Amino acid sequence: MAPFLRPGNSRWRGLGQLTPLLLLLAGLVLVRFSKGAGFTDAYALISRPFWPGPAQREWIVSANDVQQTSRLKLLERDNQRLRGLLSLQQxxxxxxxxxxxxxxxxxxxxxxxxxxxxxxxxxxxxxxxxxxxxxxxxxxxxxxxxxxxxxxxxAPGHEIGVWLPRSRSHGLLVGMGSSRPQLRFIDRDLDVRPGDLVSTSPASTLLPPNLPVGVVQAVNEQAAPATAAVVQLIASPExxxxxxxxxx
Amino acid sequence: MARLYQRPMCIASSLMVPMATLATPPWLGLDGVPPAWPVIWLLPWALADGPVSGALSGLAVGLVMDGLHLSGSSQIPALVLLGWWWGRLGSRAQPIQRSLNLGLLAWLGSMLLGITLLAQLHIRFGWPLALEMQGWGWHTIWCQALITGLLTPMLASLQLLLWRRMPSK
Incomplete structure (x- = not known):
């Protein structure tokens, strides 16, 4: 019996042989456009038991502390040098x-x-x-x-000069008896916002410079004669x- | 009966005022405001010993308390006045020993003490006082008067009892 032949059957068979290759190509295109998401997810799943544990986190934190401390020392030295140049009290x-x-x-x-x-x-x-x-x-x-x-x-009436590093402005911190002293300014239009840090003045001669004092909690721009703010102290004496x- | 100032033990009891002021734990105050210990001690003393002794004791305790605190305001005027007033009450009227009376007198005394201190703040910082400082001042006056009025019946009754039972020399 003669074999049953259809015209074009061989063309489909050739395409069928190429199917795995085409699928692979499509997969690679997907990987390309997904930026390797599947691979990284799979890698994350497989490698999870070998991820850095808490010990390694501590090393990083410790290294970070060392870095911060050394940076602080460098800045302090730099600060002293600059203050010396400015002839300020050191x-x-x-x-x-x-x-x-x-x-x-x-x-x-x-x-x-x-x-x-x-x-x-x-x-x-x-x-x-x-x-x-x-x-x-x-x-x-x-x-x-x-x-x-x-x-x-x-304490009521206790006054110290303070400095707001962000807005680079001076103010007078006045104790009002309550737990939140008042910050008084000389100028009216100041860029003071809640959350601003309050520190001792870098040029202070009565107190050591750059000591953190508190954080601005609320600003009263309508206060007379100039803007005033309420400060939440960082250190709590209670x-x-x-x-x-x-x-x- | 010997006067209180002639008894060393009674005089020694005045040492409790600065000690209690220094050692008051935060939980004994009202919203952190401690009781007025000089008022608590002075009330039974003046009631038992008369106006002159009361005023002089007020002066003595006031001097000690002013030394313990920061300079600026003084408790002496109010304590001298209270010592004199309570001394007159004790010497002229029936003996005052009921808890309510003692508490009320101490409450009034603490209010007067607070008002004189607030008046001194007005003099120091000028009239009118900042609104925040005024609010804090009245809050302190009320808290202190309330806790003093509550504690006095317990402590002053005990003091009066001990002093009256103490044998005279």
């Missing part, structure tokens, strides 16, 4: 830190103060800056040989058992 480089326990506290009420367990014998003097975790708490107002009394920034006094 208190930042000369201060010593004395850790002192808080032996009595009256953060609310008529007199807002802390009593510290170290005094003149440890080198603490009147007007030394007192730091808590986060920033400036207040200034030493009086000392005895063994204790020091700190006037908190929130929950601090130890402070650091920057002696000169």
């Amino acid at each position: 208190r930042g480089s000369q201060v010593g830190l004395v850790s002192a326990a808080v032996i009595a506290r009256r953060p609310r009420g008529w007199w807002q103060l802390l009593d510290l367990g170290k005094g003149a014998l440890q080198g603490i003097a009147v007007n030394d800056a007192v730091l808590g975790p986060g920033g400036l708490l207040g200034r030493v107002s009086s000392t005895t040989p063994a204790t020091a009394r700190v006037k908190l920034l929130t 929950a601090i058992d130890w402070v650091q006094v920057m002696t000169r």
Whole structure:
């Protein structure tokens, strides 16, 4: 019997033989246009057990800390050099830190103060800056040989000059008795926004420069005679058992 | 009966005022505002010992308390006045020892003390005081008066009882 032949059958058979190649080509085009998504997902799935664990994360964090510390040191050195060039008082480089326990506290009420367990014998003097975790708490107002009394920034009428690094403007931080002191400016039109950092002035002669103080919480542009703001202090005197006094 | 100022133990009790002021834990205050310890101590003293002793004790405690606090405002005027007033009440009227009366007198005393301190702030910072500072001042006055009025009946009754039972020399 003669074989059954159809014209064109051989053409389809040739195409069938090429099908795997065409599929492969289509797959590669897909990979190309998906930017290798399938491969990376598959790789992620397979390699998951070998991903860096918490130990490696700690190494990275530690390395990051070292990097930040060294960067801070470099910046501080640079800052000192520039301040020297400007002939400003270089208190930042000369201060010593004395850790002192808080032996009595009256953060609310008529007199807002802390009593510290170290005094003149440890080198603490009147007007030394007192730091808590986060920033400036207040200034030493009086000392005895063994204790020091700190006037908190929130104490009514306590005034210090401050600096807003973002808007590069000066202000006067005034304690109002409440937990949030008021920031007063001289100029009316200032670019001050909630969230701005408040620090001691870089050119301060009374306090060490560039100490963080607080964050602007609200701005009152209608205040007379100039703009005023409410500042949330970073360091909270209510929950601090130890402070650091920057002696000169 | 010997006067209170003639008894060393009674005089020694005044040391509790600065000690309590320094050691007041935050939970003993109202919204962080501590009680007025000089008022709590001075009330039974003046009631028991008369106006002159009350005024002098107010002066003495006021001097100590002003030394303990930051300079600027003084508690002496209010404490001298309170000592005199309570001393007159104690010497002229029936003995005051009911809890409500003691609490009310202490509340009034603490209010007066707070108002004199706020008045001194007005003098220092000028009239009118900033709105925030005024709000804080009145908040402090009310909180302190309330916690002082609540604590006094317990402590002052005990003081009066001890002082009256104490044998005279």
